[in-house]
Amino acid sequence: MALNSDSPAVPTLLREINERRVLDVLRINGALHAAEIARLVGLSKPTTAALLRGLIDVGLVDEDRPGDLDSKRARSVYSAATKIGISLAIDIGARYLRAATADINGVQLSEVSVAVDEMNLKQLLASLNAAVDRALSDAASLHEDIVSIVIGTPGVVDKRTGQIAIAGTIGDLDGIQLGEVISREFGVEPHLENDINLVAIAELEKGLGRGVLDFAVLSIGTGLGAGLVLNGKLHRGHRGAAGEVFYVPFGDPFDPHHSSTNPAGGGLTELAEQLASTSVASELKKPYTTVSILDAARRGDEFARMVVEHEAERISLYVASISAVVDVELVILAGGIGRQADVLLNPVRKMVEQLLPFPPRVEGTSLGESAVLVGALQLATRKSQEIIFRERSSAIDNDFVTVDR
Amino acid sequence: MALNSDSPAVPTLLREINERRVLDVLRINGALHAAEIARLVGLSKPTTAALLRGLIDVGLVDEDRPGDLDSKRARSVYSAATKIGISLAIDIGARYLRAATADINGVQLSEVSVAVDEMNLKQLLASLNAAVDRALSDAASLHEDIVSIVIGTPGVVDKRTGQIAIAGTIGDLDGIQLGEVISREFGVEPHLENDINLVAIAELEKGLGRGVLDFAVLSIGTGLGAGLVLNGKLHRGHRGAAGEVFYVPFGDPFDPHHSSTNPAGGGLTELAEQLASTSVASELKKPYTTVSILDAARRGDEFARMVVEHEAERISLYVASISAVVDVELVILAGGIGRQADVLLNPVRKMVEQLLPFPPRVEGTSLGESAVLVGALQLATRKSQEIIFRERSSAIDNDFVTVDR
DNA sequence: GCCGTTGTGTTAGGAAACCTACCGAATTGA
DNA sequence: TCAATTCGGTAGGTTTCCTAACACAACGGC
Structure with missing residues (x-):
């Protein structure tokens, strides 16, 4: 009270x-x-x-x-x-670097995508600068027009320090360094945010999450992670580590890779290797790849379907964990593998219904590859609107003091 | 937007x-x-x-x-x-029936506890009536003074229907029936709420959760469940099933009792039975009981300590799941077994720190047996204050219409 | 093609909420 | 004892909203 x-x-x-x-x-x-x-x-x-x-x-x-x-x-x-400042969104992915801009009302003005490939911090920053410059010129805007910047990145972003922890996928990325460089370059302190959290925001505003109060985005790709929207708002958790479902201790709790249940990373191909000994007929040949397995499953290949079935079981474990803890209405599958929802959706749904008395709806994402960017732009737009409003409205009446009361 | x-x-x-x-x-x-x-x-x-x-x-x-x-x-x-109405809290537990009252400012006026023992709905209602009557007379109040009622009960309470599902511990308890009876009796529609959720509210207002934005109460007793406070507010989830961590699919996902990991119910004694074959010296004799095992562990009995160690591991799995999904700052152990935190706390902490890169603080509850009641009273007080304020303030100015605009 | 109806935007007057400034009465402290 | 402080209250003024009335333009039925 x-x-x-x-x-x-x-x-x-x-x-x-x-x-x-x-x-x-x-x-x-x-x-x-x-x-x-x-x-x-x-x-x-x-x-x-x-x-x-x-x-x-x-x-x-x-x-x-x-x-x-x-x-x-x-x-x-x-x-x-419209012409009172723009927002800048940056997505630092494992394979792509993207940048986008929007006007103060959230209308997207430009989008740029650059392939990156194992580069050091210096090279990364050079590519980043080039991408941002192009995004700005496409939007007919200048550096000085930028009101707020949101950067999406893998890893856990600490609320207070801005430090990035357990990134993994991008080698020598450091949140503080990155923040400082961007800050120096553009005169604006950037807001760093976990990439899957941004996908959750994108789904909330423009995707399947519109109007849904409680939902989760489960991203299965290079890594495994979730973004949570609870009570209509992104839930980051105490240190920004909410949704790090990789750490739910399935199987051997002391296996640091959680290899017996992890559906992400090389999970699918590993699964196929393991199941190869079961003599089920298949046109699939080694070496297995995620793409070849999924394609074969779509064509009806029996072995591939079995592998996918097992993969779906693993995914279901995480869907069930999330829903058991926070009881979401909807779980959206996303990420490299999650986007292949067509072959995964039905087995996942079936399994989840067996695991939970209150199963959530399960869907595949309706957003494309730029989901992170869309979420970042959304967040940046909200920040920009607040900043500009404060700036302008306080400009009117900032001149009186109180004495008595 | x-x-x-x-x-x-x-x-x-x-x-x-x-x-x-x-x-x-x-x-x-x-x-x-x-x-x-x-x-x-x-x-x-x-x-x-x-x-x-x-x-x-x-x-x-x-x-x-x-x-x-x-x-x-x-x-x-x-x-x-103070004398403008009271709030009534009722806790329908497996072994006790409790009732308490508070004035409009949340100051507790009375508390009554009655042991119950395998009774049907009719008997339960009779006991309930008796308990409430006593609580009212102890508070020198009448039925008509009651502004709001909150009832704590095991099971998942559906937000919309008020229906109670997966109760389990109390045989033929039905939320709709109960709500209707109370409503008829007191002229006030009661608010039904999951008992562990109410413990979470109690911890938030008067316990270890004060000032903590994100925490969980993990209750291990007759059943297993958690209450979640996220962003300073109780999180109920889409159908009120948030915190039903029993359904996190550890071990064999198709075992409906999750017996290999469930630390609640008869979990501890079962664990002891299983471990009895390991020839570790012990003064403990069969039949094992929860109390005898915990007491022996406190005295330093080697076998009992081993059993407790295993129990702590099981508990840790659930602590870790909760924290991996929502990243809480603190997990409070409560319930019949959770209240015996003295012997469990250290092994649980050690294990959780091994499982998670961002481990939460782990503590034992600081509230006693009437935690559910305290939380219910808190909730009822907030409701009463809102109702009375609306009633009184609208009494002043409810007479003008608009025409032009 | 005329004229009543409808809708827009503005002005005038007033009500409800807040504020500062000042004042008398009572208590406190030097 | 007397100056300083603090309390409760009154007077006058500002900001914000409202309704009511009106001028003006467009539309549409006859």
């Missing part, structure tokens, strides 16, 4: 709340005339008109007099300003 | 926020004079005085003129009203 907020409610708080509402309405609905805004926001016309004047004064809203381009009796239409 | 609230901000919203702040301040700090309240709330003296007058008018605040009983220059002291 603590106080909900530090400061008490004063009249200017009302203005702030209502200004935010007006901006939200404009960002959701696009250009509108004043009376329509008043109805959607729920305020009277005079008040709405005053709000709009204030927002126009600080440059957060644009007014257009379209001759009579627009409909009916409207004299002016209003829209959320 | 949706609107944060349905209605826009109007001046009366300020009043409501500030009224709540004043009440909060009084409930936290006890009786205060007006100037002190103004300082704590952060509002000016005239505004605070007006707020207090309003709250006194509707009976939410009491004004006392203590002659000069109280200190200094204060003419009046103000305190949150």
Whole structure:
């Protein structure tokens, strides 16, 4: 039973709340005339008109007099300003480096993808700079326009220090170094975030997670990990390690690789090697690869189907663990293997239903390879909007002191 | 990007926020004079005085003129009203039935505990009625004074239907029936809640979870289950089944009893039976009981220590699962076995640190047998406060309509 | 093609919430 | 004892919202 907020409610708080509402309405609905805004926001016309004047004064809203381009009796239409800063998203993957930009309203302006291949930090940063420069020029923007930056990366990002731990997939990547370099380069402190968490945000905003209060994204690819959305918000955990389901101690708890149950990494091919001795007919030949196995399974190859069945069992264990602990409505499979959901989905569903009395829905991701980028852009947009709003609205009234009270 | 609230901000919203702040301040700090309240709330003296007058008018605040009983220059002291309704908490356990009451500010007024023993629903309800009646008379209160009721029970309580599923420990308990009976009896719709969730709330408010944003209570006793507090709030999950860690598929995933890893129920004695063949010296004799094993371990009996060590390993698996999925800062052991944390704590900590790169702190509960009741009372108090506040504050201004806008 | 209806945006007047400043009364402390 | 402090209260003013009324433009039925 603590106080909900530090400061008490004063009249200017009302203005702030209502200004935010007006901006939200404009960002959701696009250009509108004043009376329509008043109805959607729920305020009277005079008040709405005053709000709009204030927002126009600080440059957060644009007014257009379209001759009579627009409909009916409207004299002016209003829209959320666009050219007041951009957000930058960067995805540092194991095989690709991607960058994207969006305007202050979250509309994507550009996207750049560069293949990377075993490079050191110096080379990585050079590629990164090139990619960002291209993303900026494609968006007709400059370094100074960047309001916020979100970087997606494998590994656990510590909330306080920004340090990246248990990265694994990218050799000598260090969160502090990276943060400092970016910060120096762009004059903006970047926000580092675990890549799978960003996929979860992407699913929440633009994917299968829309409107779902509790769901998880289980990513099976180079590594194994999950992103959790609980009560409609990303759950990072105490040190940002939520969703590190690799550490659920199945099988021999002291095997550091959890090889008997890990469906990620080389899990699928290892499984095939192990099962090769069972003399089931197959057109598959060694060396097995993830792709060849999945393709054979799609063609109906008996041995490949058996391997996939086993893989599905392993995946189910992790789906079940997540759901047993947090009871999600939906689990979305993603990542290199998770994206091949067509052959995995049904066996996983069947198994999960046997394991749990309250099984979640299980689906394959509806987002493509740039899911991390989409999530990062989403997060960066929210940050930018908050920064710009604070900046502009405080510019109006920052001059009075209190004495008595 | 949706609107944060349905209605826009109007001046009366300020009043409501500030009224709540004043009440909060009084409930936290006890009786205060007006100037002190103004300082704590952060509002000016005239505004605070007006707020207090309003709250006194509707009976939410009491004004006392203590002659000069109280200190200094204060003419009046103000305190949150107490005699405006009570909250009722009921704990339906496997072996005990408990009831407790608190005033509107959460101050406990009475507590009653009754042993129950294999009874049918009819007998259970009779005992329940008797216990509640005693709790009420001990609190010098009447049925009509009850504002809200929270009932703790084993099993998963569905948010929407109130139905109880997978109860197990209590034979023919049915949430709908129970809710209906209570509702008819007291004229108040009771809120049913999983008992371990209530322990988590108790730890959050009065136990080791105070100030901890992310923690779990792992209850090991008749059954196995966990309560999760994430981001400072109880996490119930999509169907209220969050924390049902019994279903994490360790060992043979198709063993419905998960007997190879379950530390709860008869887990400890079973473990002892299994290990009896290992010829380790022991003063323990069959039949083993949970109590005799734990006592022997405390005395240093080698065999008993080995059994406890194994039990600790099993517990660690569940601690690790929870932490791998949601990354909690702290796991609190509770329940019949969990309360015997003295002998379990160190081996569990050691094991958990081997299993996880980010191990949580592990502690034994600091709350006694009435933890469920404490949590239920907490929840009921919050509900009562909200109900009474709504009732009283809407009594003032519920008479005007809008036309133009 | 005219004129009533409808909808937009503005002005005027007022209500509700907050604030600062000041003042008298009571207590405290030098 | 008397100055300083603190309390509760009043007066006057600001910010924010509201309803009501009105001018003006567009639409549509006749």
